[in-house]
Amino acid sequence: MSSDNERSADPGDGAPEQLALIRETVRRAKVPRAKPRTWRDAALAKELPVARVLVNKGLLHLDQYFDYAVPEELDAEAQPGVRVRVRFGAGGRNVRGGRREGGGLIDGFLIERRAESDYTGALAALAYVVSPEPVLGPDLLALSRAVADRYAGSLADVLQLAVPPRNGRAESRPSPEPLPPPPAPSAGSWERYAQGSAFLRALAEGGAPRAVWTALPGPHWPEEIARAMAATLASGRGALVVVPDGRAAARVDAALTGLLGPGRHALLTADSGPEKRYREWLAVRRGSVRAVVGTRAAMFAPVADLGLVAVWDDGDASHSDDNAPFPHVREVLELRAAHGRCAFLLGGTNCTVEAAQLVESGWALPLRADREQLRIAAPLVRTVGDGELARDGAARAARLPSLAWQTVRDGLRSGPVLVQVPRRGYAPRLACERCREPARCRHCAGPLQAPDQRGLDCAWCGRAETAWHCVACGSNRLRAQIVGARRTAEELGRAFPAVPVRTSGRDHVLDSVPDAPALVVSTPGAEPVAESGYAAALLLDGWAMVGRPDLRAGEEALRRWTAAASLVRGQPEGGTVVVVAEPTLRPVQALVRWDPVGHARRELAERAELGFPPVSxxxxxxxxxxxxxxxxxxxxxxxxxxxxxxxxxxxxxxxxxxxxxxxxxxxxxxxxxxxxxxxxxxxxxxxxxxxxxxxxxxxxxxxxxxxxxxxxxx
Missing domain, CATH: 3.30.70 (Alpha-Beta Plaits)
Structure with missing residues (x-):
């Protein structure tokens, strides 16, 4: 005999009624999919009910503004410059003012509020305001648009670089009250330059001078940048300085803090972390801080009433962004100086071809020291040709000529010695075996290469070259330098076994080293700062940098050499630099004379003749x-x-x-x-x-x- 429970469990007994009950229960439990609110559905803001939005999609065919309706409940928060979320994509036409039925939520910036849209159909409403903090002001928007147009990119991509990601905890904290302008600083070490004091005086008086500054070697450049910023702050305006890396930013940060005290500037670097960096950025945008020191992304910092933009070492590759549309710090700051009518300072111990062009065109004036000041600040530079390595019997122990070995030994008596070793992986370009003139294409002047070791072709236009000969000396023989940089560094350490060896490179970069005798082996750009300067420096394997397959090989080699040599004590203190490279090469001669400006001018003249950038x-x-x-x-x-x-x-x-x-x-x-x-x-x-x-x-x-x-x- 079956029980009631067994009968009710029988699927054949009353199954249609049970299935219908289950379906109805499930139907009622489902949450209906909400349709996007439109102009007709939502209660709109009484004034300016249309929001023009830039959606966060870096696609060029979407590089335009889209109209959305502003619901009444979002009227107070939906102000120009805030972050918003909107529906965009599937279900509608992707044109300005078009319908946006359906689609997913996407981030965007509210650009402006309008009384009406030029689209007559129904507009989707703003989904919500991410934050009432207006992070995109008119000046930053105009700058970002100019950068996008210059680099053939989208405005959304530029804003990804210009506006840091939101951090709610940082945004909820109030920024400090702004401090009154400081007094104008004294000229300090700027007096070493012919027009240095006048430059600072113009900044303090509210002027907008534009200068290309060739800094003297030595440790004073961070303080000189700090004084230029302080002079600008004294005029009641803001200042922005962009440096290549966090180590340089820390040096300028310390100099500015020592000159003006804490609380007057913001440090914007990736090392700060997302929350601290966004908090500092907000303090700048809110006007609490009017001076910024930072790395590449700081070029967009929204400094109020900008009076000075400056970039240090503009030839460093870190200043070129690897994210679309690939803007360069120097070019962005030039745009800011031109549009904002503020002062511009391009500084470095070297001079790039672009900097020389700014002076040549009259857009900026040179700011240099005389030869007497240069003789005091610069070390003695001596050269050793590559060929002497094979002829010098004393070089067998460490593959160093006698001059270099003697310089290291003498330097270690009074302090640390810097050894710059090129990075592995530099591929040499081809050059004339007799005079070392770079091998170039007859059609477009691009560099020649031998990818399969059987024939020559141009790396630019691809044309084959079957009858190359040197335009300088007529020789038809080519050479390429083979470099063993790591082995050279190891053998150098074995040549001085009683001396500690410190290394600084990509895996571990030292910020500074003490004054005690030591060998400091570093790759270019990773040289630590010695407390009282290096006693000597060796610049090894010069052909590894001069022979790179790059239009800027000579300029880049000179830049890295001067950067390393600038860390060495001046000649009156016994500082000596030995560069192991062919003495007749133009960058080597420029280093010996310490004449980066002359080198840049000659490079500019040659590029103008050949139609190379930056002339073209x-x-x-x-x-x-x-x-x-x-x-x-x-x-x-x-x-x-x-x-x-x-x-x-x-x-x-x-x-x-x-x-x-x-x-x-x-x-x-x-x-x-x-x-x-x-x-x-x-x-x-x-x-x-x-x-x-x-x-x-x-x-x-x-x-x-x-x-x-x-x-x-x-």
Whole structure:
């Protein structure tokens, strides 16, 4: 006999009624999917009910503003400059003012409030305001738009670099009250420069001088930057300084704190951490702090009433951003100086070709010391040719000539000795075996290469070269330098076994070293600061840097040499630098004379003759062969544009560092260089941007990368 429970469990007894009950229960339990609110559905703000929003999508065909309705409950918080979330994407047309039924939530910035939209249909309403903090002001928006247009990029991509990610805890904390302007500082070590005192006086009086500053070697440059910032603050205006790395930022930070005390400036570096960095950035945006010292991202810092923008060591690769649209600090600060009518200071112990062009064009004035001051500050520089290594019997112990070995031994009696060793992986370019003149293409003057060791071709235009001869001496023999940098450093340590050896490089970078005798082996750019300066320095394997396959090889070698030599004591204190490189090379001669400005002027004159940047403007376009050919065919380039190439580009992979222009692993890509004369750079950027936006709007699956003013075109 069956029980009642057993009968009710029988699926054949009353199953339709049970299934219907289950379906109804599930239907009632489901939460209905909310439809996006539109102009007709939402109670709108009584005044300015339309919000113009920039959505956070870095696609060029979406580089425009979109209209949304402002609900009444968001009226107070939805102010220009705040972060918002909106529905965007599937279900509507991606045009300004178009319908946005459906789609996912996406971040954006509220640009402005308007009384009406030029779109007559229903507008989707703002989903919500992420934060009532207005982080995007009119000045920062205008600067970001100018940067996007210059580099053929999207405004959303630039704002990703300009506005740091939100941190709620930092945002909830109030910023300190602003301090009154400090008194104008004394000139201090600026008196060593012919126009140094006048430059500081102009800043303190509210002027806007523009200068290219060739700093004297030694430890004084952080304090000199701090005094320039203090003079600007004394005029009631703000100051912004961008340096290559956190170590340089820490030195300027310490100098500014010692000069003015704490609380007057913000330090914006990645080492600070996201919360502290955003808190400091907010203090700048709110006007609590009017001076900023930082690394690359600080170039967009929203300093109120900006009176001075400065960049130190503009030739350092860290100043060029590797994220689209790849802006350079120097160019961004030039835009800020021009648009904001503020002072501009480009400083360094070296002088780049771009800096020389600013002086040559009259846009900026030179700021230099006389030769008497230079003889006091600079160390003695001596040279040793590569050929002497093989002829010098005393060099066998450490592969060093007698002069270099003697310099190290004498220097270790009074302090530490710096040894600069080039990084591994520098690929030498080809040069004349007799006179070392770089081998260049007869058609476009690009560097020649021998990728398969059988023939020559151009790295720019791809043309084969079958009958090369040197234009300087007529020789037809080429050479490439083979460098064993690591082995040289190891043997140097064995040559001085009783001396401690400290290393500084990519894996571990030292900030400073004590004054005790020691060998400090460092890669370029990682040299630690000695407390009282180095007693001596060796700059090894000069051909490893001068022979790089890069248009800027000589300029970069001189920059790294002067940076290292600037850490050595002055000649009156016995400071000596030995550079192991061919003495006849132009960068070596410039180092011996300590004349980076003359070297930059000669480089500028040669580039003007050959049509190289910065005299001309260039852009690189990289992609799969078919996609690249289609892009170049569709782009409406200026009539004066010259197309070089295309040529194959190396593929990124685990065995080599990945650069923005490299092809993805396993793919075969090509690169074309586009060159235009002065005055046509804006037209070239606009044409590239329009062509990229057109192909994106068509949904082309193959990627094409654009980079305006690429740092490496070798």
């Amino acid at each position: 403007r260039m852009a690189s376009v990289t992609g799969a062969p078919q996609a690249l050919a289609a892009f170049l065919a569709a782009a409406e380039l200026p009539p004066e544009a010259e197309v070089l190439g295309p040529v194959p580009v190396p593929a990124g992979g685990p065995g080599r560092p990945r650069r923005p222009g490299d092809a993805p692993p396993g793919e075969s890509w090509e690169r074309a260089l586009l060159r235009v004369p002065p005055g046509s750079g804006a037209a070239l950027a606009a044409a590239l941007k329009a062509a990229q936006a057109a192909r994106m709007s068509r949904g082309s699956g193959e990627q094409v990368r654009i980079r305006v003013d690429p740092p490496d075109i070798g």
